Amino acid sequence: MANFLTEEQQDWLDVVNDFMDKEITVEYVRKCDMNREYPYEAYAKIAAQGWLGILIPEEEGGSGGDIFDYTLMAEGLGKYGFDFACSVLVPTFTAMNIIKFGTQEQKDTYVKPFVSGDIRFSVSMTEPDAGSDVFATKTHAHQNENGDWVINGAKMFCSGATAENTVIAMLVRTDKDDKHGGLTMLLIPNDTPGLVINKLPTLSRHATGTTEIFLDNVVVPADAVLGKVGQGHEIIINHLELERCSVAGAYVGNAQEAVNNALRYAHQRKQFGTAIFNFQVLKHMLAENQTRVDAARLLVYRAAALKAQGKEAPRESSMAKLYGSETLKQCALDGMQILGGFANLPEADMERYLRESIQSTIGGGTSQIQRTIIAKSMRLENV
Structure with a gap:
């Protein structure tokens, strides 16, 4: 697989992998998982490397890299579990939305502190009755006589929302009569009065944590709108x-x-006087899983390459996400079988990989949603 990358790209991936092994370590990732602790120390180390700003334009304080560079970093950061990579990836998604849709004042307020690691971002879309169907969003906001937004409702499964100094990009309904155009994104600091956030078990x-959020007359200023009112779905x-x-790169x-x-x-x-690798049934299991990983990696690289060229790639991104998550689940499940009883111990790490793999087929759009997106892209006139 190394030959697929340029020498520079392979060097970058090697740097991230080496950083994970020497500066972060699997022991640290395991400890955060076992203790349900947010990886503040590791996050600070990554920020100190300047890696939070890889996708941020140079004029906004970043390094101006592309999505392929970022996806390679995600692959390295995900090495010892997606939860750890999630603590870095999730904040970046909102940072990039601010770059694309935010006002200059919002960029000045949020982007450089994000790149330096002083603030984090989380995104909140899901609700008790709204998951894959974002148009079912019920959490609502209206403007008071001062022009401030007053928000009421409840959100579910918001990753990283309890971490210190986090700003939540929250999807809310601002027009109850317009199902598709009535959604707006608001930027809400997680210490805003009236906001209750509970980390779920x-x-x-x-480590990163997923949360439930309750909003009781939460007030944010008029300029908390990201983009335009009604632009939330876009x-x-x-x-x-x-x-x-x-x-998908992290998977x-x-x-x-x-x-x-x-x-x-x-x-x-x-066992039985020989290494268990010598049993054909295990050789074939491992060979099949390595083939799956290589195929998933190529799908990820294709999607990232298209995005780096400035092309739209919804089908390719869904294929990468679908196959990457399902591959992780199968590899972790087979890993549990190969390690046997030892796989159930946290020190073996495989049980963590399996737990995270189950979530990977749900978060960011379920495997079923990805298949639906892919199917919609298949048209008779294209064959």
């Missing part, structure tokens, strides 16, 4: 395409480590 996302579409491409990075972990164990573990 979910199967995955132990912003979400832009957000999801970037998200699907990059998270591939973790899937590769799941295969590597199982392969190391298969060579070390002896």
Whole structure:
């Protein structure tokens, strides 16, 4: 697979992988997961490298890289679990929405502090009755006599919303009579009065955390609108395409480590007088999973390459997200089988990979939604 990348791209991926091994470590990622602790220390280290600003234009304080550079970073950061990569990826998606849709004042307020690691972002779309169907959003906002927005409602499964100094990009309904054009994105600091955020005891996302949010007459100023009033759906579409491409890179990075972990164990573990790798059934399982990972990686790189060229790639991004997440799940599940009883111990890491893999087929659009997007792109006139 290394030959698919340019020498510069491979060097960059190697740098991120080496950083994960030496500066972050699998032990740290494991500890954050076991203790349900946000990885503040690691986040600060990544910010110090300037990596939070890879996609940010140079004139806004970033390094002006492209989505391919970013996806390679996601692949490396996802090595020891998607939850860790999530703490870096999720804030970037909102930062890029501010770059594309925000006012200059919003850019001045938020972007450079984000690149330096002083603030974080989270995005909130899902509600108890609105998940894949964002048009079912019920959390509503209206303007008072001062022009401020008053928000009421409830949100679910918002990643990283409890982390310190986090600004939530929240999708709300601002026009109850316009189903499609009545959605707006508001920027809400997570310490705003009237905002209650609870970290949920979910199967995955132990470190970054996923939350429920309650809003009781939460007030934010008129200029908290990201983009224009009624532009929320457009912003979400832009957000999801970037998200699907990059998270798929993190899935591939973790899937590769799941295969590597199982392969190391298969060579070390002896049964019936020989290493279990010598049993054909395990050889074939590992060979099939490595093939899956390589195929998923190529799908990810294709989507990232198209995006880096400035092309729209909703179909390709959905294919990468679908196959990357399903590959991670299969590799982790087979890894559990190969490691046997030891796989159930946190120190083996495989149980964490499996937990995160289950969430990967749901968050950012379920596998079923990705298949629907792909199917919609298949037209008779194209064959």
